[in-house]
Amino acid sequence: MDARWITVTPGADGGISLCMMLRPKRVVFFPPTYYFYYTLSKIHELEIYDPSLVDDLKIPDVDLNEGDMVFIPNPNNPTGHHFEMEEILRILKSPATVVVDEAYFEFSWVTTVNLLRNFPNLIILRTFSKAFAFAGQRFGYVISRPENIEKLDEKRNPYNLSSFVMELALEVLKNREIFLGRIKEIEMERRRMFEELEGMGLKPFPSQTNFLYFKVQSADEVVRTLRDRGVFVRSFWGGIRVSIGKREENEYFLKVLKEVLKI
Ligand SMILES: Cc1ncc(COP(=O)(O)O)c(C=O)c1O
Structure with missing residues (x-):
């Protein structure tokens, strides 16, 4: 332009x-x-x-x-x-x-x-x-x-x-191609996380970004408990927004979330 x-x-x-x-x-x-x-x-x-x-x-x-x-x-x-x-x-x-x-x-x-x-x-x-x-x-x-x-x-x-x-x-x-290339990886991880969260009985919103959002009971409390376990996510409007990270970070998030929500 x-x-x-x-x-x-x-x-x-x-x-x-x-x-x-x-x-x-x-x-x-x-x-x-x-x-x-x-x-x-x-x-x-x-x-x-x-x-x-x-x-x-x-x-x-x-x-x-x-x-x-x-x-x-x-x-x-x-x-x-x-x-x-x-x-x-x-x-x-x-x-x-x-x-x-x-x-x-x-x-x-x-x-x-x-x-x-x-x-x-x-x-x-x-x-x-x-x-x-x-x-x-x-x-x-x-x-x-x-x-x-x-x-x-x-x-x-x-x-x-x-x-x-x-x-x-x-x-x-x-170097924009390097950065834009990474988006594919984020999208793949997002798809996998989406399915994992659905598998846990949660309802993540379809996302066109580098994060996922889903509603949970007592979102603020869940966020505090996750923080104590080294997972930093945000709560907004009664839901949790989690950024898509590296595969091992996402795995850790899912594992801790399961434990916190007792799923
Ligand atoms: C919709 C939206 N607009 C603007 C921003 C701010 O981005 P920046 O770091 O470029 O100020 C954010 C960051 O979370 C955002 O989600």
Whole structure:
């Protein structure tokens, strides 16, 4: 893409924060969703409207106005599923600004980039944190029409990335095939983990990301017990999100989970 359509940020969180600096009247998101939308909205002191996903994790029908900014993580975190294009289109046809957070794009290859031509209200976020294992270095980018990028650049600290990180990010790009090759391995492990969890009587959500999510009773307590056994996972909205690790890590997780849940 032409550089005028892109700006760079410290991770996708930097992109979320930058969008929020446009000071929307209200931010809108649909839980279960990426919890940091709450954190950053509070930091930016923005009004939050957060109706839940409905019927099998679909985006609810909501009244949106000019001045609203809607955040849609696609694929979604923590469920790992991606939304249908019609659901996103419905929101894009509203007067709101729509931020589609494609942090996990390289796992799903579903994107709204081709909609930029028709929707001036669309802003897309990407990051090197997930597929490129670059989270600690903080590098992300925003794609939108040049007039939106100009507005974002007015709010952006021009020195928001160090020259060291920029050099490293270029190296990642040069070697992207190595990283993208690893995604196949993650997908294979995810499929295996999915089946193992189903075999344990759990119901993991189909995932297009590098993690799986499933509901359990007393999720917070299970997470604490797992932590005592050296397994670090997160609980969100009454479920557990586990990242796909190396095969031996996944094996250990499954073994300890079985013991904790007494399966
Ligand atoms: C949907 C979503 N957006 C953004 C981020 C933040 O990523 P980054 O490390 O690039 O700030 C995450 C990280 O978990 C995420 O799940």
